[in-house]
Amino acid sequence: MTTPQFSAMEPVLEVAGLNTLFATPEGDVRAVSDVAFAIARGETLGIVGESGSGKSQIFMSVMGLLARNGRASGSVRVTGTEILNAPVAELNRVRGARMSMIFQDPMTSLNPYLTVRRQMTEVLMTHKGLGEEAAAQASIEMLERVQIPEAGRRIGMYPHEFSGGMRQRVMIAMALLCGPELLIADEPTTALDVTVQAQILDLLMQLKRDTGMAIALITHDLGVIAGLADRVIVMYGGRIVEQAPVRDIFRRPQHPYTEGLLKSMPRLDEHGVTRLQTIGGQPPNLQNLPSGCAFRDRCAYAFDLCAAERPDLTSLGEGRARACHLPQLGEVA
Amino acid sequence: MLSYFIRRLAGAIPTLFLIIAVSFVLVRLAPGGPFDKERKVPATVEAKLIEKYHLDEPLPQQFARYVAGLAQGDFGPSFKYPDRSVSELIGIGFPVSLTLGLSAIALALAAGIGLGIWAALRQNTWIDYLCVGTAMLGIAIPNYVFAPLMTLVFGLMLGWLPVNGWGEPRHMVLPILALAIPQVATITRLTRASMLEVLNSNFVRTARAKGLPEMVTLLRHTIRAALLPVVSYLGPAVANIVTGSVIIEEIFRIPGIGRYFVQGAINRDYTMVLGVTILFGALIILCNLIADLCYSLLDPKVRYD
Structure with a gap:
């Protein structure tokens, strides 16, 4: 492993040519195809897409957490260190330390048979070489930072003694113990009550301001992205179809799929009764992707070229890129 | 915790009483009696015997007499072995069965858990298939088939081990194997399935994500969780092995309690059969209680108070 170079310009995470395949009895399923992106220091990147778009599998590949039948190829660099398909011992020096991840379901993501204390201290003892007592003290302080009341007492409890929102706070505290430069949050609020969702997102943003870490926020909820992300990647059929600064994507989406997503968001500022718009059709079958553009069957603007040739992700300038054959789209009303 | 334990023990008394009452009636319902022999004893002798063992009294009175004896720890006299009490005979036979059963369980646990973990970690490789395949055989073939086969191969053909008897360690090898094999198979399958489930669980993913x-x-995150189903299986299994060695003891001519049980049943030795039944009942209740307590130590969601 090379020593990481901490230049100001260097991204925290750099993914290039990432392909993730799952071997199934019916043949290979291509969950992620030719994905490349980077996350700058302190940046919040939103990754949006529907179920099966490959958004989570990108980060499972990054973290080395793919299911047994999954294989990833390409390049993943964390602050300059290549970690894709690295030996587990090498990977373990990065994950949990420089890069952490929290998951969708806080009810099952904590070990039900161990105390919160054990589950937290083991992280510091592994990565920082702290003793049991020092690790416990640091863990209590971290629990206080994520606003868990009576942290000193509650650290001795088991996960089932915490509510869902509190468990997600514990997960966050656990992820931040070693002061990571990147936090990957995979749908961190999907399983929580709406009021709790807002609290957790607020907490994440506050912690981000305090620590300066970068966040990769995986979600299917554009509303979450709007409030929190600096930049957005839209995934469809395992590929990036659009990439843009967050403000631009809401004002002027450049891919018909992004446009469809935006139109299908319920809006409170529209008076009268309007039917919620949906994107017709079904997400593509990743085992047998159609020729050309994966979205063409559901796209209102599709024409001959869309079936013949797959559009590449091309830059539009101003930090924007999209994969579409259409002329540039106008502003959304 | 302690009060829970005491309450569970107290709760076992009615169960045990029911076992006593039902077996007492059932054993009397069986045709024949303890003094029926091929050669009929003179009527006067039989009458004397019946009087001596109080078999002339009405059944409820006999039952009351028996239970009163039990309350003082007296299982009554054996009808078959004059001058020996059932308590004495159990005292001779039970330690033998217990040694046999506990050794078999220890072997089954070590081998079963080891193989199960190994198979799960090598899922869908030849190691996995071998473990699962062998386990299927172990479950499918009853131990009264294994036992004579092993006797034939290791005892008669190879001459490595004695085919029966008791007293030396080498006498124990075949019976312990015969008792353990079906349990090894079951525990292997149980451990493997449970390991696979835990390996795919979200909290093991979290443990990996933590680096x-x-x-x-x-060890800390996977195996500990994966062993819970094995612990709950173990309660009934220990009781089954210790009490279920009846056939194995018969095959290998081992002077354990199982043989007294079988002989007692054949000879209509009422007190002997009852004594062993009560012992087995108590053992099953105790094993289940111990398994429950172990489970509560491993799973913090289960707390008794």
Whole structure:
């Protein structure tokens, strides 16, 4: 492993040519195809897409957490260190330390048979070489930072003694113990009550301001992205179809799929009764992707070229890129 | 915890009483009696015997007499072995059965858990298929088939081990194997299935995401959780092995309690059969209680108070 170079310009995470395949009895399923992106220091990147778009599998590949039948190829660099398909011992020096991840379901993501204390201290003892007592003290302080009341007492409890929102706070505290430069949050609020969702997102943003870490926020909820992300990647059929600064994507989406997503968001500022718009059709079958553009069957603007040739992700300038054959789209009303 | 334990023990008394009452009636319902022999004893002798063992009294009175004896720890006299009490005979036979059963369980646990973990970690490789295949055989073939086969191969053909008898360690090898094999098979399958489930669980994914060394993830996070189903299986299994050695003891001519049980049943030795039944009942209740307590130590969601 090379020593990481901490230049100001260097991204925290750099993914290039990432392909993730799952071997199934019916043949290979291509969950992620030719994905490349980077996350700058302190940046919040939103990754949006529907179920099966490959958004989570990108980060499972990054973290080395793919299911047994999954294989990833390409390049993943964390602050300059290549970690894709690295030996587990090498990977373990990065994950949990420089890069952490929290998951969708806080009810099952904590070990039900161990105390919160054990589950937290083991992280510091592994990565920082702290003793049991020092690790416990640091863990209590971290629990206080994520606003868990009576942290000193509650650290001795088991996960089932915490509510869902509190468990997600514990997960966050656990992820931040070693002061990571990147936090990957995979749908961190999907399983929580709406009021709790807002609290957790607020907490994440506050912690981000305090620590300066970068966040990769995986979600299917554009509303979450709007409030929190600096930049957005839209995934469809395992590929990036659009990439843009967050403000631009809401004002002027450049891919018909992004446009469809935006139109299908319920809006409170529209008076009268309007039917919620949906994107017709079904997400593509990743085992047998159609020729050309994966979205063409559901796209209102599709024409001959869309079936013949797959559009590449091309830059539009101003930090924007999209994969579409259409002329540039106008502003959304 | 302690009060729970005491309450569970107290709760076992009615169960045990029911076992006593039902077996007492059932054993009397069986045709024949303890003094029926091929050669009929003179009527006067039989009448004397019947009087001596109080078999002339009405059944409820006999039952009351028996239970009163039990309350003082007296299982009554054996009808078959004059001058020996059932308590004495159990005292001779039970330690033998217990040694046999506990050794078999220890072997089954070590082998079953080891193979199950190995198979799960090598899922869908030849190691996995071998473990699962062998386990299927172990479950499918009853131990009264295994036992004579092993006797034939290791005892008669190879001459490595004695085919029966008791007293030396080498006498124990075949009976322990015969008792353990079906349990090894069951525990292997149980451990493997449970390991696979835990390996795919979200909390093991979290442990990996935290960058813990593989060994910590495996020992602290995976195996501990995966052994819970084995613990709950173990309660009834220990009781089954210790009491179920009846056939194995018969095959290998081992002077354990199982043989007294079988002989007692054949000879209509009422007190002997009852004594062993009560002992087995108590053992099953105790094993289940111990398994429950172990479970509560491993799973913090289960707390008794």
